[in-house]
Amino acid sequence: MFGLPGYIYKYSARENMDTTRDNIESTSKSSTKFSCSDVGYEPNRFVNLGDFSEDLSCPICFGIFRQPITTNCRHVFCKNCINTWSMKSLTCPVDRRRLTKLCKPPILIENMLNKLLIKCDYEQFGCEEIIELPLLEQHIKCCHFKPKETYLLVQSCK
Numbered sequence: 001m002f003g004l005p006g007y008i009y010k011y012s013a014r015e016n017m018d019t020t021r022d023n024i025e026s027t028s029k030s031s032t033k034f035s036c037s038d039v040g041y042e043p044n045r046f047v048n049l050g051d052f053s054e055d056l057s058c059p060i061c062f063g064i065f066r067q068p069i070t071t072n073c074r075h076v077f078c079k080n081c082i083n084t085w086s087m088k089s090l091t092c093p094v095d096r097r098r099l100t101k102l103c104k105p106p107i108l109i110e111n112m113l114n115k116l117l118i119k120c121d122y123e124q125f126g127c128e129e130i131i132e133l134p135l136l137e138q139h140i141k142c143c144h145f146k147p148k149e150t151y152l153l154v155q156s157c158k
């Protein structure tokens with residue numbers, strides 16, 4: 001009677017390992033797909049962007065600023081966009097001036113961003129929330145539509 005449970009245990013352990021590997025694969029796949037989470041927000045996710053989309057869009061990713069940063073030549077970029085850029089080049093992508101420092105964006109930009117209303121990241125999963133941009137991160141953390149069941153989908157595909 002001892003042999004059988006042992007066999008089942010070993011078998012399910014191997015199955016778990018396979019599932020874990022699938023999870024890692026699917027996570028890395030989805031993170032390539034959603035790599036936009038580090039760059040600007042998609043303009044069409046905002047409900048009140050109006051005519052400001054040009055003023056508030058990043059020249060690198062063409063999205064709406066995420067954590068905006070100003071250069072010494074007063075151009076504004078998403079923090080991650082300009083960080084990634086500065087690893088390759090130390091000149092401003094807009095006017096080619098030498099980048100010497102990065103600082104906080106003009107208060108006007110921050111104020112405009114703070115007034116924007118954005119749809120939840122998980123709209124495609126059924127969340128209908130429209131959130132003030134400064135509160136988005138907080139909402140994302142506790143959004144009930146966050147797809148934590150990705151691995152179940154992977155399993156049912158087999």
Ligand SMILES: [Zn+2]
Nearest residue numbers: 058061078081
């Ligand atoms: Zn950007």
Ligand SMILES: [Zn+2]
Nearest residue numbers: 073075092095
């Ligand atoms: Zn510049």
Ligand SMILES: [Zn+2]
Nearest residue numbers: 120127129143
């Ligand atoms: Zn949500």
